[in-house]
Amino acid sequence: MSAEVIYGSELAEQLRIEMKKEVTTLKEKGIHPKLTVILVGDDPASKSYVSGKQKASDFVGMTSDLILLPESTSEDELVQMITKLNNDETVNGILVQLPLPDQINEQKIIEAIDPNKDVDGFHPINIGKMLTNQETFLPCTPYGILTMLKSKNIEISGKNAVVIGRSNIVGKPVGQLLLNEHATVTYCHSRTKDMENYIKNADILIVAVGKAHFLTGEAIKPGATVIDVGVNRLPNGTLTGDVDFETAKEKAAYITPVPKGVGPMTITMLLKNTIQAAKNQSK
Ligand code: GUN
Numbered sequence: 160m161s162a163e164v165i166y167g168s169e170l171a172e173q174l175r176i177e178m179k180k181e182v183t184t185l186k187e188k189g190i191h192p193k194l195t196v197i198l199v200g201d202d203p204a205s206k207s208y209v210s211g212k213q214k215a216s217d218f219v220g221m222t223s224d225l226i227l228l229p230e231s232t233s234e235d236e237l238v239q240m241i242t243k244l245n246n247d248e249t250v251n252g253i254l255v256q257l258p259l260p261d262q263i264n265e266q267k268i269i270e271a272i273d274p275n276k277d278v279d280g281f282h283p284i285n286i287g288k289m290l291t292n293q294e295t296f297l298p299c300t301p302y303g304i305l306t307m308l309k310s311k312n313i314e315i316s317g318k319n320a321v322v323i324g325r326s327n328i329v330g331k332p333v334g335q336l337l338l339n340e341h342a343t344v345t346y347c348h349s350r351t352k353d354m355e356n357y358i359k360n361a362d363i364l365i366v367a368v369g370k371a372h373f374l375t376g377e378a379i380k381p382g383a384t385v386i387d388v389g390v391n392r393l394p395n396g397t398l399t400g401d402v403d404f405e406t407a408k409e410k411a412a413y414i415t416p417v418p419k420g421v422g423p424m425t426i427t428m429l430l431k432n433t434i435q436a437a438k439n440q441s442k
Contacts, residue, residue, distance in 0.1 A: 160381070162411040165307050171423035174306075175219055178430055182220040185437065192437035193222040194252040194278065194429070195244050199237065199263070200230035205256045212254070215426045221433060224250075234263045238271045245273040251440055252278035252433035257328070275439065278432035281327070289332065292339050296432045301333035303424025304365065304386050305340070311413060313363070313384050316341035321357050323347045323374070323401075324367035329388055333365050366401040376406030384413040388421050 182192060194216055198209050209225060216223030226240065237255070244250045253276045259265050269277075274284040280296040288295035297305075308315060320342035324330035334344045342363065347354050358364065358378045366374050367388035379385060389401030400417030408414050415421055 160409065160412070162385070162408045162414040163311070164408070165311060165413055165415045166419050167303065167307055167415060167421050167424040168419040170307060170310050171427040174427050175215065175430065178219040178427075178434060181434060185434070186220070188441075190437050190441045191222060191249075192251050192434050193224070193249055194254065194433045195224045195226060195250045197226045197228065197237070197240065197253070197255045199228045199232050199256070200260055202258075205258075209256055211426055212429060215430055216433075219430055219434075221430060230260055232260070232263070234267060237263060237268055241268065241271045245271075245276060248440075250276065251437040252276055252429075254279055254429065276436060278429055278436055280332070280432065286332070289335055289339075296435070297336065297428070298328060298332045299428040299432065300329045300388065300421060300425045301336050302428040302431075303421055304333055304388070305336050306428065307386070307415065307421070307424055308363070308384065313413060315363065318342050318362035319360050320344045320363040320365070321347060321361035322365045322367070323354070323358075324365075324369075324388070326367065329367040330365075333367070337363065337365075368401045370401055371399050372403045373401040374407065375403040376408070376410040379407060379410050381410050382412045383410070385411045386415050386421065387417050390417060390422065 196209055196212060198205060213223050244253050253272050255268055257265060269281045272282055274282045277285050278296055280298040285295045289297060315337060320337040322330050322334040325346050325348045334346055338344045345357050347357050355378055359380055361380060361383055363384045365386045369389055371391040385402055385407050387400035387402040391399050393399055398418050
């Protein structure tokens, strides 16, 4: 059997076309969705993510401002900048690109953002709402993954979902969203013993480890859905995920590729959250 490949890139394009129409309608009503992104320092990977966000915002007709701050920016300076944006009525969504330089406490920065403008869904208030299944901004990568699963009508309720990785940005929230959809969720991580026993029983496997070829087809249950969140650059410069795509494809029923998988969906859900923020704030 060869798995059906879920191209996030194709779904993202469809969704962005719909969003473009929605933004046009909103503008006719005087609502102009605007995202402000803050990038501290000049990490090349962060710069590349940020430029992807800018391009996608342009495509849907949304204003996207970029504030570039030097690597030496202090925590107080960044908090002051965020406070200014919190109070700026023309700004609907605020995103501070992570990671931040060592002198800045990331959690303090996340908590400085107005929860109503927290389009990343990282503020504790929004995480709490997600946990209790209330409407809120969902973290973009987990939200994108859920949207991909739903687009293929993949059953989640009652299934064994195994999340490998427990980051605040991906692992923890994606497990929570799957739990909200009634999956039986197991988290595996660097200290998990006999991880293969969990993996071989997983109907849905979310792999967010950050190691190329971490998971091979041999380990997975036939017919599983495999979502690869990894983005790893090989010594020859090519991008690859955490899953050995060629072997996993032969065992899985559905699989996401890297690139063209989860990545484009993350940015798309950021746009969706920003449009939602603009609508909420216009009420
Ligand atoms: N760095 C890597 N992924 C993300 C993300 O989803 N949001 C922010 N703000 N920073 C990131």
